[in-house]
Amino acid sequence: MAIPQHLTKIVATIGPASRSPNVFRRMVEAGVTVARLNFSHGSYADHAKTITMIREVSEEMDVPITILQDLQGPKIRVGELPPTGIKLIEGNSITLIPIDPNQTSDRHYADAITIDYPYVAEEATIGTQILLADGIFELKVTGLEGNAVYCEVIKGGILTSHKGVNFPSLNLRLPSMTEKDQQDLAFGLAQGVDWISLSFVRQAADVKRLKSLIAEHGKTDISIIAKIEKPQAIANLEEIIAVVDGIMVARGDLGVEMPPERVPMIQKHIIRRCNEVGIPVITATQMLESMIQNPRPTRAEASDVANAIMDGTDAVMLSGESAVGDYPVQAVEMMTRIASEVEKDASFINYPASRTDEVHAISEALHAISDVIDFRCIVAFTATGYTAILASKERLKLPIIALTPSINVYHRLNLVWGVKPLLLEQEVNSFEMVIQQVESYLIGRNLASQGDRVLIVGGIPMGVQGGTNFLKIHILS
Template sequence: MSCTLRRTKIIATIGPASAHPRIIREMILSGMDIARVNLSHGSATWHEETVQQIRTLADELNREIGILVDIPGPKLRVLTGSPPRDVIAGDIIHIAGEHMNSPGSVLVTPPDCIPPVCPGDMVLIGDGAVTLQILKPGPPMRTTVLSGGTIREGMGVVIPGRRPDIPYASPRFGEYIRRGAAFRPDYIALSFVGSAADIRDARILLAKQGMADIPIIAKIECRRAVEGLADIIRDADGIMVARGDLGVEIPLEEVPNIQKLIITSCSQQGKPVITATEMLESMVSRGRPTRAEVTDVANAIVDGTDATMLSAETSVGKHPDQAVMMMARIATETEKHLPYL
């Protein structure tokens, strides 16, 4: 499918399902404009090899494919290597830092990102797939299961309204910046930005790597970022409506209006905006999206988003190239009915 007539850019996340050269080639031909590499998952060697593959294939196909490196923020995840754990409502679950001697606990990393908590606080694992309530702050944190499911390695662990007592530009963050800058990407995305100061701190670190001018995309995924939106838009080079964690940090019913607010605010300030997360989620396992998903993508384009992003659909889904092709088809058709000047 030709991308020349499509204005809305398509960002596709590269992961285990799409890192093979044949799949990357099909995604480029299907309409991928920017490849996202998420440093939250995978090794440094895997990231380096993947970026090189994308660039090699883009050259072979004579396509301009941007590289977006996603830098992890201060977010907890279930420790890699943890066995799957099924829990049901009423179970008592302990949560502990990865190095804590706490047999039977769900171990999380990095431990310094465990925020101060209070009894009654909620804990959402895997974007809310499992919901817990804190009974005792600990350590270890003692919780009860409100909504059961399976806890798996790598799942995000969010305590809405609570922030870790560490600076955004921590030594760990600086190391991720160094790793990301080594790939000489076209864009850097910053996770869990809380204020414009976080963006300025990141620019200082990038300048030390000789990349002071690289465009920074600020991901809006917490209440604090929404409250400081105007300043963040001013200091960032672009904005991502990161609906996954945003829909965990704030009530789900608020997300649609916040998305519209972000898109409108970016348009007013002349900053590009990306709409992301679960846009074609059913295509993780199916070859065809739901009608609601198609409408979601179209509505974001009508509202003025500059790009739409595929996450699990292309990183771990069964049909990565088909997901890109479907996104391109939706965008192309929607744009036919927009009054571009």
């Protein structure tokens, strides 16, 4: 398969519109590198079938496809309301009360809205902002009595049952992982997913908790993405970045929890920090939202995708566009065209090494050498993925061919900017084998031709994270 023309990766959420092998195959041909499984929806049987399909298409097409399991996280919701909903009238009063766990069934009240969070009256204060239905409706707390929270309607409309509830200013007494998430995690690990994204992250301890649960299942090579969607996560961003493998800018919930005008600069800041430390970052939510129903995006959406790419995001993500939309393949094709066009002229920033050691020094040298000599590609030998990720951090406009003997690393690296993983049949334990494998794989797969100059980086022996110890300019013969 030819080296892709675009270096930015494309994440597609798999759902009813895209889980057939024929449609998914066309999406991969169009540019999808990561398949996201949203565990807010679907049964285990559905997800198992989808994972099998993805792996079969990957093997059939001889391309790596990263599987990203997205855990749902806790969600506070409105209880039962009349079938037609209730009308929230601006300026009027409404009362929130917790659902009574002793009731045999949820029921609605004529003068109140029930929610499934028992501590609302303990944590709210006069003036607390409450958002309903992804921020469409807004309430302000005016009084507290017992377990009742009295509110004024600031933005009204028709509210229906089970809509989401957000408290932007409160640090809620909720775990980042529910019992459902723990069950979903066990399922995903048993199915062999490559990355796990954690919702409702507020501090580094949330990520560490997930790591400990993964370890309890005997897994050591699963990478974690922290979804940044809460104000507390922004406040604790540095400590979260220090313990996680990747970041997702989850702009949907972030835009509900924070003023929308703040989100663009927060997005840029998160991408920059991830680029500086060298971990992958995904920009997500509503990137080509109108393509759920239309074959072409709005100009604003195209510009949104382009700006994220210019900022240095590793990947751009499709949600409803590919999961339930009418044009999943066309949405991927549009992402690919935008990425290909932007990358021609974009000037990506090369940040200084984040550590002062031999490995980072070699990585920095890639940039200096490529400024002087033209190369067909960079070849990174890596058993853990570390060398390829460091090479990606340099943001050179060169494809990075990552040769790895690990099937897990092979799948996992396809999320990383500019990296095209290839699976080695054996580990490379001598410099002579390095040259032999470069010649065999690049020429044999039509990734390069005789006479092309390539830049090789890696570590001998393989298998040691942080063991990168050589850099070689080589002309293919």
